[in-house]
Amino acid sequence: MSGISPVCKKLIDQEVALFQEDRRKYYLPGETKSPDIGAPYLLHPPGATTGVLLIHGLMAAPYEVREWADHFFSQDFTVYAPRLAGHGTSAEDLAAKNFADWVDSVERGYNILSECCEQVIVAGFSTGAGLALHQALTHPGRYQAVISVSAPMKFKGLSARLSETVEHWNRAAGFFHLTNIQKPFAANHPDNPEINYRRCPIHGFNQVKFLMRHVYQGLPGLDIPALIVQGAADPKVSPNAGKMIFQRIGSAKKHYAEIDHHIHGIVRGAVGKRVFAVVDDFLSQLK
Numbered sequence: 001m002s003g004i005s006p007v008c009k010k011l012i013d014q015e016v017a018l019f020q021e022d023r024r025k026y027y028l029p030g031e032t033k034s035p036d037i038g039a040p041y042l043l044h045p046p047g048a049t050t051g052v053l054l055i056h057g058l059m060a061a062p063y064e065v066r067e068w069a070d071h072f073f074s075q076d077f078t079v080y081a082p083r084l085a086g087h088g089t090s091a092e093d094l095a096a097k098n099f100a101d102w103v104d105s106v107e108r109g110y111n112i113l114s115e116c117c118e119q120v121i122v123a124g125f126s127t128g129a130g131l132a133l134h135q136a137l138t139h140p141g142r143y144q145a146v147i148s149v150s151a152p153m154k155f156k157g158l159s160a161r162l163s164e165t166v167e168h169w170n171r172a173a174g175f176f177h178l179t180n181i182q183k184p185f186a187a188n189h190p191d192n193p194e195i196n197y198r199r200c201p202i203h204g205f206n207q208v209k210f211l212m213r214h215v216y217q218g219l220p221g222l223d224i225p226a227l228i229v230q231g232a233a234d235p236k237v238s239p240n241a242g243k244m245i246f247q248r249i250g251s252a253k254k255h256y257a258e259i260d261h262h263i264h265g266i267v268r269g270a271v272g273k274r275v276f277a278v279v280d281d282f283l284s285q286l287k
Contacts, residue, residue, distance in 0.1 A: 038088020
């Protein structure tokens with residue numbers, strides 16, 4: 001991390017220390033991944049003046065977007081990938097977090113980038129994309145552009161529609177001390193099991209819904225350049241989700257792209273390279 005200010009280094013060291021503390025506190029054999037999966041990271045090429053705040057998805061970790069971060073770095077962007085609260089540790093940790101905790105994680109990430117970059121682009125995948133859009137809406141004028149890949153504006157499946165009912169049931173059962181009939185987690189079948197939790201906290205899933213409702217309401221006021229990317233055959237997020245976001249955005253400088261692929265995780269591997277090419281084209285138009 002040569003070439004960064006002492007303030008920037010101090011902030012990064014604080015984030016790494018927080019991760020290490022949380023990992024020790026919530027460590028679960030068989031669920032907690034290796035430290036390199038969950039740790040936040042900064043990539044800073046010498047002389048770079050534009051940074052990308054790159055946000056991972058639900059039940060994942062900063063390593064989920066590492067290939068994307070490396071690509072940005074190769075294009076001479078500084079990249080900071082924050083660790084969202086409750087991630088990179090265990091599902092028990094995530095179950096106790098709210099979307100406001102994730103927003104705080106992202107805010108601290110912006111503070112790091114603003115110490116070493118003149119301009120910042122905010123980007124994310126899945127829930128991270130929702131948080132990127134939330135940042136752009138909450139802080140008009142802060143970001144040069146926003147990039148959203150597979151934001152979960154609309155989920156697929158009956159279980160997704162019933163998640164809030166299940167959480168109400170869990171609360172009622174807890175009130176009567178009937179913990180044996182609670183269902184705090186649902187099974188997760190991740191695209192990247194070496195990164196993602198295999199248990200999805202019902203509360204965490206509902207926090208994503210809460211986040212996206214806030215985002216949807218604010219989209220007409222989004223007036224910076226925006227790229228919306230959606231998987232055309234996404235099995236978890238409705239393919240209509242990207243179009244819903246794109247059509248509602250108020251910015252005149254908005255772009256939409258669909259990636260024909262059968263999995264949700266489209267920012268890694270061969271399909272990731274297709275996404276990165278779309279992003280490169282978008283950014284070249286900004287220049």
